[in-house]
Amino acid sequence: EASSKLSPDMFFAENWTGGQWQGMQYGVPAHECYVRRGLNMNKRLIGEAGLDVETPPTTWDELFEWHKTLTKFDAAGNLIQFGIDPYDAEGGTGPGMDGWTIPELWDVAFFDEATGTFNLNDEKLVDAVETCAEFIRYMGADNLQGMRSVEGQGTWGGSFNAEVQALLIEGYWHPGETFKEKPEVSALNVATWVPVPAFRKGDKVQCFSGHVTSLFSEGEHAQEAFPIIEMLQTKAFCDIVFNEIGWLPAVKEYVAQVDGSQYPGLQFYLDSASEFTHSYGGNYIPIGSFMGTKFAQYREQVFRDEVTAKEAMDAFQRDVEAEWEESGWKEKWGTA
Template sequence: PTPAAKPAEAKPTEAKPAAPTAAPASKEKIQIKYWIFWNQPQVWEEPFRATPEWKAMEESGLEIEFRTGAGGDAGRTAVAAGTPPDVGDLGPQYDFALGGKLMDLTDFVAASKVVKPERFFKENWEGPLIDGKLYGVPCHECYVRRGLNYNEKLVQEAGLDPNKPPETWDELFEWHKKLTKFDAAGNLLQYGIDPFDAEGGTGPGGDGWTIAELWDVPFFDAATGTFNLNHERFVEALDTYCEFIRFLGPDKLQGVRSVEGQGTWGGAYNAQVQAMIIEGYWHPGETAKEKPEVSKLNRATWIPVPAFRKGHKIQEFSGHWTSLFAEGKNAKHAFPIIEFLQSKSALDIIFNSIGWLPALKDYVETVDGSKFPGLQFYLDSAKQFTHAYGENKIPIRSFIGQKFAVYREKVYRDEMKAKEALDAFQKDVETEWEESGWKAKWGKKG
């Protein structure tokens, strides 16, 4: 799913926990604002309200407003102004937690018969856990984020075997070259892969940092609060990624991207202009809903790794958490929404309408992997991985991601060498770490 707009960096602030409060048994209605940042879930409202679990919440005294598309500037403004929803996911939950805007849910979970840590994949559950406090519960869209999806028809037309996908980045580059087509005038017509697209270019953040994971770069030491962004493996990784863009021509790729319907996060793949994409488990389901004819051609496999890691099977467990907002008028009454989102009724609606999965092991076990072409790989990968990664819990992660996007473009446009760019990147991040106050704050943690 397309990520929410980048939030402003949160400054270190202590969040205040709140004790759980049950909804009153009186006839007085408690107004609950339940907001999420995505637009696609508009289709959930009617079936959600028809479930016995939702009706039970209403009968207990809750009157629920369900709002989608509530993220971005509007969501951040509402939180900053002290008028947030009671419960939901506006996107930058981690930053809200650091800013003291979310409740600690530890006591709510302890009292719950539904939300139990053992039901969740470990890495997913630990995402919202910060300094011993639980600021959210995995909901709506979670699970695994790493896989190479490819169009078997385009692969076959290029003379490649769809049953023998690339395992290393050297092999991926060979596929990339064979799947790329230019017209007589040199215009880009079709290309293999944009490695910076979708999950390939995400991070650092809630979905991890793909490029750093693949090259196993120890870019941040949480114990000491120090960065190593110019690590030699990161230099190799950035050079490797950028070679794919250089082969296409940065401006030519930008031209293709500018055509309506050929953008990032699945657009160009659905248009069959892009043959391969690094994506999460949701890609098979979303593609089936958006472009059924392309879905039939979709295959998924392990994301290729550098040659020195050949044989490693990389997976990343993370996703989105839903929280109670500390300044929500009736937030202390809103935990039943989080419990509802773990029910089979809600999960079936979410999966069948959009293809999203939760972080619940018991539910994922019941999913039919044949429902969407490519989905079975992801279900299997959650058990077959050799190396698992999780969320990057770094307070200035949005700054890091924004700066990295600037420097990577300088590298693939040959304005800077990878080592030179990452040296400058390292200095920028160290400066921000200190000036934001987080360097001093982090030093007091341990």
């Protein structure tokens, strides 16, 4: 409030509120913020498969057909190329600062902030987990794990850069990072909306989130240090970050003047920030890390056919409710 250089209306509203906890502002968006959802596509692999990158899949049913067409095995049945790993990169995040992609796409309010209650075994989330499992079953869970174990073919862009993965759910930073890491693959990158379930066909989903910078208000020199946070919003600073790695701030004025052609695929994200039909934000739940770990365990049990999706999500609901109570957050929620 004392700053003459910063004000909430400078920032995308969703990013600004992402620095809040129960109505109190604890941080200012900085360094890397902005939108988190996009389907990045390798147009060479797509063209070689006889698909048209100009008419991308818009539903998960269509995405699965692309996935099958793009996935290849050698004579011994080993996976040598695949369409998409639905849990890779932003597809597998959450709940946390970057939101939670699966509930967003299936439009499930999995946590009620007003009451501190969870809705993790919602039938739409059960459907989401089963849908994602089909993609991994088609490749073979062990096949995918084996491919991931090869140096340079990991998650978060590794296998995309190696051109063994054709599709990737990623944030706006992917075009810039790919350009710096593998410019020849960057030239093939095209981005579009992440597909949604058939019942949402036509919806355009985006998530605003990112990082914030905070100072301890009790710190001896907090007031003197605050200009650093102001400096992080300046064009001079943001230009360095954008030109070096492709990251963007949450400052509306800065983003408005960015040249989307600098990094192939970036223009989609710039347009999406105003063209979305449904937007989401970060999830700030004290047991979020516990939830993320448990969800990863249960989703693997589903795609390995050890349990059904319904059994997994029922167990997930029970585990989270138990942790919520045992951690003390159920009792103190809304007062901490």
